[in-house]
Amino acid sequence: MMHLLCLSGSLRAASASSAVVATLCERLHGVATTSRFDIGALPHYNADLEPPQAVLALKSEIAAADGLVIVTPEYNYSVPGVLKNAIDWASRPAYASVLKDKPVFVASVSGGALGGVRAQSHLKYILAGTLARVFVWQEVIVPHANTKVVDGRLADEAITAFLLDGIRAFIGSIARG
Numbered sequence: 001m002m003h004l005l006c007l008s009g010s011l012r013a014a015s016a017s018s019a020v021v022a023t024l025c026e027r028l029h030g031v032a033t034t035s036r037f038d039i040g041a042l043p044h045y046n047a048d049l050e051p052p053q054a055v056l057a058l059k060s061e062i063a064a065a066d067g068l069v070i071v072t073p074e075y076n077y078s079v080p081g082v083l084k085n086a087i088d089w090a091s092r093p094a095y096a097s098v099l100k101d102k103p104v105f106v107a108s109v110s111g112g113a114l115g116g117v118r119a120q121s122h123l124k125y126i127l128a129g130t131l132a133r134v135f136v137w138q139e140v141i142v143p144h145a146n147t148k149v150v151d152g153r154l155a156d157e158a159i160t161a162f163l164l165d166g167i168r169a170f171i172g173s174i175a176r177g
C-alpha cells in the first residue's frame with residue numbers, strides 16, 4: 001500500500017485545510033496509509049542553523065513517503081509563510097533534497113469564492129523550484145471553506161468525492177512510476 005504524508009498549510013485549531021487533511025486521512029483508509037506532520041513545529045528557516053530535530057523529522061518523513069499531499073489556505077493571494085518556511089527547510093540541499101522527484105498532490109481552501117486557486121498555483125510554482133513532481137490534474141479547491149467544516153471534517157460530499165478521485169489518480173500515477 002502506498003504511504004502519503006499530508007501537510008496542512010494552516011496552524012489554527014479550526015482550520016479548514018486541516019479538516020480537509022483529516023477527512024482525506026479517514027477516507028483513504030484501506031486505499032493508502034497516511035500520516036501528518038505539524039509544520040508549526042519548525043523554526044524559521046535560517047541557513048546558519050544546524051537543521052533542528054523537527055526539520056530532520058520532516059525530511060525523513062518526506063523521504064519515507066511515496067507521495068506528499070499538501071492542502072494550503074490562501075493568504076493574500078499566495079501560500080501562508082509557515083508553509084513556504086517548511087518547503088524552504090525541506091528543499092535543502094538545493095536540487096538534491098528529499099523533495100526532488102517526490103510526487104506531490106496539491107489542494108487549496110479559502111474563505112472566498114475562488115477556493116485558494118491563486119495560492120494553489122503559487123504552491124505548484126514553488127514546488128517546481130524544488131524539482132518535486134507536482135501531479136497535474138483538475139484543480140481541487142474548497143471555496144467558502146469555513147462554511148464547509150463540521151467537527152473538524154470537510155462536510156461537503158461532492159468536493160470530498162472529487163478530492164478522492166484526484167488522490168486515487170495520484171496514487172495510480174505513483175504506481176506507474
Ligand SMILES: Cc1cc2nc3c(=O)[nH]c(=O)nc-3n(C[C@H](O)[C@H](O)[C@H](O)COP(=O)(O)O)c2cc1C
Pocket residue numbers: 009010011012014015016017018073074075076077078109110111112113114115116145146
Ligand atoms: C493573513 C490572511 C490572508 C488571507 N488572504 C486571503 C486571500 O487572499 N484570499 C482568500 O480567498 N482568502 C484569504 N484569507 C482567508 C483564508 O483563506 C480563510 O480564512 C481560510 O479558511 C484559512 O485557512 P484555514 O481555515 O485552513 O486556516 C486570508 C486569511 C488570512 C488570515
